[in-house]
Amino acid sequence: MARAFTPKVVTANALVEGDAVYLAADGTWVRHLCQAELITDEVRADARLALAQAQPTVVVGPYLADAVAGADGPEPAHFREDFRRKGPSNLFHGKQAERAAPQR
Amino acid sequence: MYQYNDFDTAFVKNRVAQFRAQVERRIAGTLTEDEFRPLRTMNGLYLQLHAYMLRVAIPYGSLDPAKLRQLAYIAERWDKGYGHFTTRTNIQFHWPRLSDVPDMLEALSEVGMHAIQTSGNTVRNVTSDHFAGAAEGEIEDPRPIAELIRQWSTDHPEFQFLPRKFKIAVIASEADRAVMKSHDIGLRIVEQDGARGFQVWIGGGMGRTPMVARLLRDFLPRADLLPYLEAVLATYNRLGRRDNKFKARVKITVHENGLDEIRRQVEAEFPRRRAVFSGVDQDWLARIEAAFITPSLSPRDTAAYHAARDADPVFRSWCDTNVAPHRRADHGIVTISLKAHGQTPGDMSAEQMRLVADLAERYGHDDIRVSHAQNLVLPHVALTDLPALHAALKPAGLATGNIGLASDLIACPGMDYCALATARSIPVATGIAKRLQELKIEHDVGHLQIKISGCINACGHHHVGHIGILGLDRGGVETYQITLGGDASESTEIGTRTGPGFGYDEIVPAIERLIFAYLDLREAPKETFLETYRRVGMTPFKSALYDEAAAYAAE
Ligand code: HEM
Ligand code: SF4
Numbered sequence: 121m122a123r124a125f126t127p128k129v130v131t132a133n134a135l136v137e138g139d140a141v142y143l144a145a146d147g148t149w150v151r152h153l154c155q156a157e158l159i160t161d162e163v164r165a166d167a168r169l170a171l172a173q174a175q176p177t178v179v180v181g182p183y184l185a186d187a188v189a190g191a192d193g194p195e196p197a198h199f200r201e202d203f204r205r206k207g208p209s210n211l212f213h214g215k216q217a218e219r220a221a222p223q224r
Numbered sequence: 225m226y227q228y229n230d231f232d233t234a235f236v237k238n239r240v241a242q243f244r245a246q247v248e249r250r251i252a253g254t255l256t257e258d259e260f261r262p263l264r265t266m267n268g269l270y271l272q273l274h275a276y277m278l279r280v281a282i283p284y285g286s287l288d289p290a291k292l293r294q295l296a297y298i299a300e301r302w303d304k305g306y307g308h309f310t311t312r313t314n315i316q317f318h319w320p321r322l323s324d325v326p327d328m329l330e331a332l333s334e335v336g337m338h339a340i341q342t343s344g345n346t347v348r349n350v351t352s353d354h355f356a357g358a359a360e361g362e363i364e365d366p367r368p369i370a371e372l373i374r375q376w377s378t379d380h381p382e383f384q385f386l387p388r389k390f391k392i393a394v395i396a397s398e399a400d401r402a403v404m405k406s407h408d409i410g411l412r413i414v415e416q417d418g419a420r421g422f423q424v425w426i427g428g429g430m431g432r433t434p435m436v437a438r439l440l441r442d443f444l445p446r447a448d449l450l451p452y453l454e455a456v457l458a459t460y461n462r463l464g465r466r467d468n469k470f471k472a473r474v475k476i477t478v479h480e481n482g483l484d485e486i487r488r489q490v491e492a493e494f495p496r497r498r499a500v501f502s503g504v505d506q507d508w509l510a511r512i513e514a515a516f517i518t519p520s521l522s523p524r525d526t527a528a529y530h531a532a533r534d535a536d537p538v539f540r541s542w543c544d545t546n547v548a549p550h551r552r553a554d555h556g557i558v559t560i561s562l563k564a565h566g567q568t569p570g571d572m573s574a575e576q577m578r579l580v581a582d583l584a585e586r587y588g589h590d591d592i593r594v595s596h597a598q599n600l601v602l603p604h605v606a607l608t609d610l611p612a613l614h615a616a617l618k619p620a621g622l623a624t625g626n627i628g629l630a631s632d633l634i635a636c637p638g639m640d641y642c643a644l645a646t647a648r649s650i651p652v653a654t655g656i657a658k659r660l661q662e663l664k665i666e667h668d669v670g671h672l673q674i675k676i677s678g679c680i681n682a683c684g685h686h687h688v689g690h691i692g693i694l695g696l697d698r699g700g701v702e703t704y705q706i707t708l709g710g711d712a713s714e715s716t717e718i719g720t721r722t723g724p725g726f727g728y729d730e731i732v733p734a735i736e737r738l739i740f741a742y743l744d745l746r747e748a749p750k751e752t753f754l755e756t757y758r759r760v761g762m763t764p765f766k767s768a769l770y771d772e773a774a775a776y777a778a779e
Contacts, residue, residue: 136251136322138275177253180271198700200639203648204273208640210568210650213304213319214274 129156129187129194130168131204132179139214140204141179143172149179152215153205154193159184235379236333239340243267244326251323266346268339269325272643278317278325279342280332284352284370284394285313285594289581292592294335296577302328307577309562309570311634311685312391313351313594314342318641340378345386347377347457351393353401354595357518358557358603360549363413363420366396368513369449375508376450383457387464388472390457400714403596405437406430406688408474409456411449420446426456426486427478430682434718435475438483440490450505451497452490458497459489519589519604524554529607539614541667542625547610556610558588558602559595560617561624561632565661566654569635570598579620587613597634599627630672630739631657634685638678638695645678647695647702648728652676655732669739672753673712688712690754691738692719693731704731706738708765709757722766734769741768
């Protein structure tokens with residue numbers, strides 16, 4: 121019996137900056153989870169992951185992370201991805217601080 | 225403080241140049257990540273949740289003002305203006321860009337610092353007693369021996385690819401302030417029949433299989449140290465399991481082969497090693513001892529100190545918690561708390577670093593230490609200078625008087641930074657500290673060590689906390705398991721699990737219930753939490769944790 125596919129995003133760390141990045145529908149890397157492509161079938165997920173893995177000078181360690189559809193794009197399914205998308209909870213650093221001045 | 229020689233300097237500069245080329249090749253794509261990872265970890269560079277992390281070695285936790293100022297400069301120039309001191313007395317920068325790391329390493333090398341062997345399956349930073357050279361009851365300053373081991377193990381060709389990381393601690397007194405028995409090898413300098421030598425302890429460790437080190441040799445003559453350590457490492461290199469990362473630490477090698485068999489193999493290897501050394505290491509040691517500048521302390525009047533104690537209860541209270549007896553009665557050992565209530569344990573801003581560097585110059589004979597409890601120490605301060613020191617620390621948020629109290633807790637970075645984490649640890653630590661401050665009970669509670677790790681790797685020492693907290697992921701929810709009765713001192717013990725874990729919102733109230741249960745159970749205020757636990761056992765604490773929670777829920 122085929123199991124229902126849990127929607128996913130492709131995510132990784134940027135090679136130089138080291139921060140969390142996500143693969144967008146147009147194939148570019150974006151800084152915020154809400155801009156990522158939410159992938160809803162397994163064949164596409166594998167293809168997008170392969171595309172990410174072929175870019176070792178841009179990103180490190182790409183993987184598929186579970187996500188859910190939200191009003192403003194993908195939302196994390198697990199608290200680890202929630203921290204990756206926001207930044208640390210003890211200091212206002214990382215993405216949560218950058219969001220005031222979003223990059224691309 | 226030990227002064228590096230030309231060889232050390234050239235070696236470190238060389239490594240920086242090598243690493244710069246490696247980073248360039250990685251960015252250009254001629255090195256893959258698989259090829260680059262071991263190279264970067266050899267230089268202390270990790271990739272974390274939000275950024276890279278650079279771990280800088282602070283050998284046996286010893287700093288001087290120039291080094292601390294350079295760390296402040298690096299924090300401001302390439303990071304976010306702060307650094308994080310760790311339980312292995314290193315410092316971590318949590319936000320560097322890959323392309324900036326060679327410059328950071330270059331800046332470190334200017335003050336004789338580096339990040340070599342702060343990662344990887346090598347001999348890691350050798351740690352020691354943060355009161356070394358100042359403590360009462362110490363046979364000698366253990367740091368020259370720690371430095372000897374550092375020099376010998378740095379870039380040692382035979383031991384760059386051990387089965388797993390290898391951690392060594394050296395102490396020289398009965399009191400263990402370095403968690404010596406939780407190290408792969410713990411050395412205690414002892415005296416027997418008028419001769420100096422070492423007790424050699426092996427196989428301690430935390431992680432998923434916590435173990436207390438066992439005595440491998442009760443007296444190793446002083447001159448035999450390096451050949452003996454080589455024999456131990458060679459034996460481990462041969463027997464240690466490379467098939468399973470979780471069974472690769474020497475504690476498992478000892479457990480699986482038996483202490484007697486390990487000892488037999490070490491003793492068989494030892495004469496071969498000793499023949500090769502032929503005493504050169506003793507020349508090194510003599511040079512190191514000569515290069516270790518210990519401050520000469522002139523006698524100081526203490527009247528002003530006593531007057532300030534009488535006049536200012538805040539100062540008095542700070543002295544009572546944060547100043548330990550010095551071997552000289554007119555001096556004290558000052559611990560500067562990096563645990564202001566609500567602050568991240570071990571974090572220090574660049575301005576604070578500069579202030580402490582200045583104060584160490586003015587009052588502390590240029591000597592600064594990092595403690596495994598994530599605080600800084602000024603080991604030689606005249607009592608008469610304490611009022612001025614305290615007054616200078618206060619406006620910088622560095623005068624918290626809580627050393628050894630419940631809010632002086634250890635926490636690893638956890639899921640706020642660490643890629644391996646299963647839950648957060650920092651906000652649990654700050655949550656407990658803030659609650660203690662609201663309740664204003666920690667001086668009444670007295671000595672209590674709470675230690676928190678964000679996963680089973682146990683970087684936050686939770687196994688040896690009087691109260692240990694381990695953050696786990698249970699079905700996608702942060703869950704915290706409590707252990708009681710751990711002990712990080714010379715009577716090292718691993719704590720015992722209380723039972724089911726608590727959710728993120730429940731863990732601070734649960735710790736509060738434990739503390740109130742202790743206040744009810746203790747026979748007298750001087751009976752510590754650990755002593756009470758040892759006397760009454762787990763049951764009443766369990767009941768406070770679980771029955772009271774159930775009672776509240778039913779209300
Ligand atoms: C970059 C983040 C870190 C990573 C990836 C990391 C990784 C690990 C791992 C995998 C272990 C278990 C080793 C084993 O049992 O084989 C461990 C243990 C340990 N780490 Fe970390 N760690 C990190 C940060 C820290 C920090 C910040 C500290 C100090 C606060 C620290 C101090 C320790 C200590 C004391 C142990 C336990 C002692 C032992 O068994 O070796 N680590 N770490
Ligand atoms: S204990 Fe786990 S979460 Fe904490 S620093 Fe170590 S590896 Fe990271």
